[in-house]
Amino acid sequence: MPATGGHTRPGPTGPPAGSAAIGQDDRVRTVEEHQAVVAALLAPLGEEEVPVAAAHRRVLARDVPAAVPLPGFDNSAMDGYAARSADVAALPVRLPVADDIPAGRTGVLPLAPGTVQRIMTGGLLPPGADVVVPVELTDAATDVVEIRDAPTAGTHLRRAGEDITAGTVALEAGSPLGAAQLGLAAAVGARTLWVRRRPRVLVLSTGSELVEPGEPLLPGQVYESNSLLLCAAVEDAGGTARRLHFVPDDVDQFLATVRAELADADLLVTSGGVSAGAYEVVKDAFRTLGTVEFVKVAMQPGGPQGAGTVDGVPVVTLPGNPVSSFVSFEVFVRPALRRALGHAAPGRLRAPAELTAPLRSPAGRRQFLRGRYDAGRVSQVGGPGSHLVAHLARANCLVVVPEDVTELPAGAPVDVVLIEGALQ
Numbered sequence: 219m220p221a222t223g224g225h226t227r228p229g230p231t232g233p234p235a236g237s238a239a240i241g242q243d244d245r246v247r248t249v250e251e252h253q254a255v256v257a258a259l260l261a262p263l264g265e266e267e268v269p270v271a272a273a274h275r276r277v278l279a280r281d282v283p284a285a286v287p288l289p290g291f292d293n294s295a296m297d298g299y300a301a302r303s304a305d306v307a308a309l310p311v312r313l314p315v316a317d318d319i320p321a322g323r324t325g326v327l328p329l330a331p332g333t334v335q336r337i338m339t340g341g342l343l344p345p346g347a348d349v350v351v352p353v354e355l356t357d358a359a360t361d362v363v364e365i366r367d368a369p370t371a372g373t374h375l376r377r378a379g380e381d382i383t384a385g386t387v388a389l390e391a392g393s394p395l396g397a398a399q400l401g402l403a404a405a406v407g408a409r410t411l412w413v414r415r416r417p418r419v420l421v422l423s424t425g426s427e428l429v430e431p432g433e434p435l436l437p438g439q440v441y442e443s444n445s446l447l448l449c450a451a452v453e454d455a456g457g458t459a460r461r462l463h464f465v466p467d468d469v470d471q472f473l474a475t476v477r478a479e480l481a482d483a484d485l486l487v488t489s490g491g492v493s494a495g496a497y498e499v500v501k502d503a504f505r506t507l508g509t510v511e512f513v514k515v516a517m518q519p520g521g522p523q524g525a526g527t528v529d530g531v532p533v534v535t536l537p538g539n540p541v542s543s544f545v546s547f548e549v550f551v552r553p554a555l556r557r558a559l560g561h562a563a564p565g566r567l568r569a570p571a572e573l574t575a576p577l578r579s580p581a582g583r584r585q586f587l588r589g590r591y592d593a594g595r596v597s598q599v600g601g602p603g604s605h606l607v608a609h610l611a612r613a614n615c616l617v618v619v620p621e622d623v624t625e626l627p628a629g630a631p632v633d634v635v636l637i638e639g640a641l642q
């Protein structure tokens with residue numbers, strides 16, 4: 219039975235059985251240490267062969283050699299007349315049109331001296347031709363053409379193999395497959411591609427305050443949003459997400475939900491229930507189960523973290539504040555998933571930027587502020603609060619402020635991580 223605000227948390231009289239006392243016993247890790255722990259959880263994913271069209275947004279697992287050169291043959295770049303440059307050196311000139319070569323004609327005759335052949339863009343160049351005169355420079359006749367002007371030898375020709383030669387690698391293993399890459403795969407004759415299997419990621423939000431969006435909301439309750447956010451982030455990273463119905467802060471319900479699905483997953487990502495309070499369901503459930511270690515990472519947002527395995531399946535437990543969930547996923551889960559997918563470049567694009575206004579940052583923690591980046595300059599979007607989800611939605615980058623920096627003036631150089639939407 220899904221929990222839409224059904225409370226298992228106790229009233230003010232006392233905690234439920236199994237809940238922990240408020241405590242601050244977590245070890246502290248650096249961002250890099252926790253990144254390494256999360257990355258080590260995920261083994262490289264297997265390979266599968268799929269039709270080229272189905273490989274969109276996948277990651278290539280094996281090199282694709284070019285079965286044919288590109289272009290595959292010398293051909294015309296323009297609609298016009300294939301000519302010998304010596305015949306069009308003195309202008310104007312009238313020359314007989316010996317043949318007609320539309321694109322797709324597979325056999326052509328050599329070009330006899332003193333003649334031209336009408337040719338269309340992509341048409342097979344007749345042997346002997348070394349220039350194409352665009353139709354605009356002629357009277358466009360089909361029997362005897364008058365050529366008023368002509369480009370120099372070699373112009374408007376596309377040479378066999380000038381883009382890629384046969385047998386060389388057209389696409390390298392580890393390449394993300396977007397529109398251009400699928401186009402190239404087809405252009406060199408591939409019908410199928412070997413890609414990495416997509417990681418199957420379970421996403422589970424926890425919290426007795428959570429309510430399904432669209433349902434009535436009472437004071438103290440919030441609409442559940444992290445599972446939507448995290449599932450979309452999983453898909454963006456190349457995984458397939460399965461969104462489990464959120465659970466209240468009830469260890470038994472949490473574990474029953476997790477264990478019903480865990481066997482078929484490559485990763486479980488939870489949100490909420492990992493800080494220092496009395497009702498930390500994720501911590502309470504996993505403390506005595508599996509190898510999940512709960513730590514504090516020296517960053518903001520995203521301080522409270524956990525990672526390990528349960529029933530042999532990798533588990534990453536993210537903090538519940540929506541911005542913390544988002545940033546934690548960006549910093550720890552996304553690169554680990556992309557590494558498991560064999561991505562040549564698992565990290566986001568980063569860019570140097572100039573701050574438009576001063577900012578402050580806590581000592582000892584790497585801060586990932588939300589920002590808007592444009593043309594080398596970045597402005598902070600909202601404050602550092604990890605509940606500012608509306609501001610997050612307007613950001614296109616994370617501004618990285620190192621652990622030892624507590625304030626920066628306007629104009630200071632910073633490093634930004636470009637997130638979704640940054641290039642749009």
Ligand SMILES: Nc1nc2c(c(=O)[nH]1)N[C@H]1C(S)=C(S)[C@@H](COP(=O)(O)OP(=O)(O)OC[C@H]3O[C@@H](n4cnc5c(N)ncnc54)[C@H](O)[C@@H]3O)O[C@H]1N2
Binds near residue numbers: 428494498542
């Ligand atoms: N005494 C301390 N308190 C807190 C600490 C600490 O170190 N000591 N850390 C703070 C930090 S930092 C964070 S981040 C949060 C993380 O807490 P939890 O992971 O246990 O998350 P919750 O308490 O369950 O929720 C936090 C916040 O986020 C809202 N939330 C949670 N899940 C969702 C969801 N699925 N959709 C929308 N909103 C969600 C929740 O209502 C809370 O407002 O702990 C701090 N406290």
Ligand code: MOO
Binds near residue numbers: 518519520539542543
């Ligand atoms: O570290 Mo928490 O993740 O700031 O909000």
